[in-house]
Amino acid sequence: xSISSATQIAYSGxxxxxxxxxxxxxxxxxxxxxxxxxxxxxxxAVVSAGAGAGVSVSSITSTVDKLLMKSLVGSTSDLGSxxxxxxxxxxxxxxxxxxxxxxxxxxSLGNTLASLESAISALAASPGDASLSAAAVQALNNVTSQLxxxxxxxxxxRGNVDQDIASTVSDTNTNLQLIGSLNAQIVQAxxxxxxxxxxxxxxxxxxxxxxxxxNISYFTAANGSIQVYTAGGQALVDGSSVHALSYTPASTVTxxxxxxxxxxxxxSGITVNGFDITSHIQSGALxxxxxxxxxxxxxxxxxxDQLAGQLASSLNAAHNQGTALxxxxxxxxxAVVSAxxxxxxxxxARFAVTDQKGNLVSYQDLDLSSYxxxxxxxxxxxxxxxxxxxxxxxxNVVISTTASGNGVAVNEMSxxxxxxxxxxxxxxxxxxLVTGTSASDISVxxxxxxxxxxxxxxxxxxxxxxxxxxxxxxAGSATAANTIYNALTGxxxxxxxxxxxxxxxxxxxxxxxxVASVASKxxxxxxxxxxxxxxxxAFANSISSESGVNLDxxxxxxxxxxxEYTASAELLQVINQMFSALMGAxxxxxx
Numbered sequence: 313x314s315i316s317s318a319t320q321i322a323y324s325g326x327x328x329x330x331x332x333x334x335x336x337x338x339x340x341x342x343x344x345x346x347x348x349x350x351x352x353x354x355x356x357a358v359v360s361a362g363a364g365a366g367v368s369v370s371s372i373t374s375t376v377d378k379l380l381m382k383s384l385v386g387s388t389s390d391l392g393s394x395x396x397x398x399x400x401x402x403x404x405x406x407x408x409x410x411x412x413x414x415x416x417x418x419x420s421l422g423n424t425l426a427s428l429e430s431a432i433s434a435l436a437a438s439p440g441d442a443s444l445s446a447a448a449v450q451a452l453n454n455v456t457s458q459l460x461x462x463x464x465x466x467x468x469x470r471g472n473v474d475q476d477i478a479s480t481v482s483d484t485n486t487n488l489q490l491i492g493s494l495n496a497q498i499v500q501a502x503x504x505x506x507x508x509x510x511x512x513x514x515x516x517x518x519x520x521x522x523x524x525x526x527n528i529s530y531f532t533a534a535n536g537s538i539q540v541y542t543a544g545g546q547a548l549v550d551g552s553s554v555h556a557l558s559y560t561p562a563s564t565v566t567x568x569x570x571x572x573x574x575x576x577x578x579x580s581g582i583t584v585n586g587f588d589i590t591s592h593i594q595s596g597a598l599x600x601x602x603x604x605x606x607x608x609x610x611x612x613x614x615x616x617d618q619l620a621g622q623l624a625s626s627l628n629a630a631h632n633q634g635t636a637l638x639x640x641x642x643x644x645x646x647a648v649v650s651a652x653x654x655x656x657x658x659x660x661a662r663f664a665v666t667d668q669k670g671n672l673v674s675y676q677d678l679d680l681s682s683y684x685x686x687x688x689x690x691x692x693x694x695x696x697x698x699x700x701x702x703x704x705x706x707x708n709v710v711i712s713t714t715a716s717g718n719g720v721a722v723n724e725m726s727x728x729x730x731x732x733x734x735x736x737x738x739x740x741x742x743x744x745l746v747t748g749t750s751a752s753d754i755s756v757x758x759x760x761x762x763x764x765x766x767x768x769x770x771x772x773x774x775x776x777x778x779x780x781x782x783x784x785x786x787a788g789s790a791t792a793a794n795t796i797y798n799a800l801t802g803x804x805x806x807x808x809x810x811x812x813x814x815x816x817x818x819x820x821x822x823x824x825x826x827v828a829s830v831a832s833k834x835x836x837x838x839x840x841x842x843x844x845x846x847x848x849x850a851f852a853n854s855i856s857s858e859s860g861v862n863l864d865x866x867x868x869x870x871x872x873x874x875x876e877y878t879a880s881a882e883l884l885q886v887i888n889q890m891f892s893a894l895m896g897a898x899x900x901x902x903x
Contacts, residue, residue: 387847387848392596421459470565488540489556496552499551618807624746674697745760770785770791
């Protein structure tokens with residue numbers, strides 16, 4: 313072997329060792345960098361004219377198990393969905409208040425309804441007590457306010473979810489753009505023989521960031537780029553070309569705001585190149601957010617609306633069986649009718665005029681089967697001495713006394729109207745206790761809320777015949793309060809809603825069931841998140857074990873490479889000494 317060949321071999325050893333040390337040092341310094349994988353300098357022998365001419369580092373690569381990576385990407389999507397749902401269900405549970413413990417009454421809707429039951433029960437024991445009437449009205453106000461606030465909170469959460477969808481779409485687009493840019497760099501580096509490991513690490517990290525937001529599929533092309541698709545097959549990244557997601561959040565969100573794949577829709581669709589992919593997004597943060605906005609939170613709203621609607625119906629039915637004492641000078645119905653509205657009714661309804669103490673001024677029993685329309689009935693009521701009846705511009709029946717100081721009272725008696733067999737006062741809504749039909753708009757009738765003396769605490773005498781001047785309204789009767797109490801505490805059937813099955817229970821118990829249902833969903837979501845997190849961590853750890861940096865191995869490798877570098881340097885020194893000696897010998901021989 314010539315001295316020049318030996319020098320070339322020694323120099324190649326130095327260069328190879330230096331490259332390998334650079335790779336090992338980079339591995340050590342990036343050991344804690346998320347997504348970084350161990351890089352390996354692939355060393356090969358250099359052959360010249362059939363003889364060994366040293367070594368070289370032909371490439372720097374990293375090896376990531378493709379099946380493990382796909383499993384990690386899939387589990388990352390599942391975790392993203394579970395995380396979104398878990399976070400928002402915690403916030404939903406907070407809206408329902410605490411159930412309390414042995415030292416606290418709690419603030420949940422069930423507790424608030426139970427407090428209303430107690431207030432009505434106390435009123436039934438002393439129906440003439442004005443302070444107890446005020447307490448009962450306040451307790452009912454607390455219930456309706458809590459329903460309003462909880463409903464508003466749910467819609468606020470839906471609005472927040474919708475905004476999160478928009479920001480998640482933006483984040484996804486940022487990472488899609490990054491993947492497209494890295495694809496171009498990797499293709500160029502591959503074509504020129506440059507290492508691509510670090511670029512691939514960055515791309516894998518961006519790919520996982522996209523997968524965290526929505527479920528995707530992908531494959532690696534022959535030129536080293538990856539192609540990314542939605543679950544429905546829409547291209548998101550095609551080489552360096554990026555097809556961004558598009559979404560416009562709703563300006564306002566109410567319970568009536570819903571998503572539909574076909575117009576009209578309260579929410580816009582998530583689109584790619586104009587194609588709506590919303591229904592294809594089943595996991596990832598977007599999948600969880602869509603489920604929250606369009607299913608989970610609306611389900612909670614449906615439960616509340618059902619509770620509020622049934623509560624309004626039951627309380628109004630009970631309250632229309634009674635009257636206040638002193639009686640009001642006018643009753644205005646809540647039902648919208650016209651003079652031509654057909655009246656399918658049977659039985660007797662009693663209308664009376666009394667003074668402020670409840671003493672009879674006049675009355676008349678009406679046989680409802682005699683009237684074909686609401687207009688016919690109103691005309692009959694208008695003909696009762698001391699009463700005036702009409703249908704106002706809003707379509708409500710108004711019954712008032714013609715003499716100041718008198719009041720009007722109604723007893724539904726045996727009246728039965730329509731398919732629901734409602735009493736006449738209930739049918740017309742003459743003495744409703746609450747207004748509204750859903751959790752968002754239910755409230756105590758405004759005049760009762762301002763003046764609790766208008767709460768029905770008495771009933772019009774139902775004797776077969778009444779005597780003018782006799783007391784027909786009694787302040788000491790608990791009938792009206794007991795009717796309301798029984799409506800609250802009796803068994804009411806609530807159809808299945810929001811994942812809660814059909815239930816027959818009191819209103820307080822059903823409210824407690826709603827709270828328990830949400831608590832169960834929270835527990836399940838937390839468990840699901842923990843399980844998905846464990847699965848994702850397992851795949852991440854598997855990739856780290858196979859492709860991550862082992863500091864002990866890299867440190868040992870670096871030490872060994874330093875020894876190799878030193879050996880190559882010493883070999884060069886020996887060769888230089890030999891060359892110097894040879895040159896000296898040649899010069900001596902020439903002399």
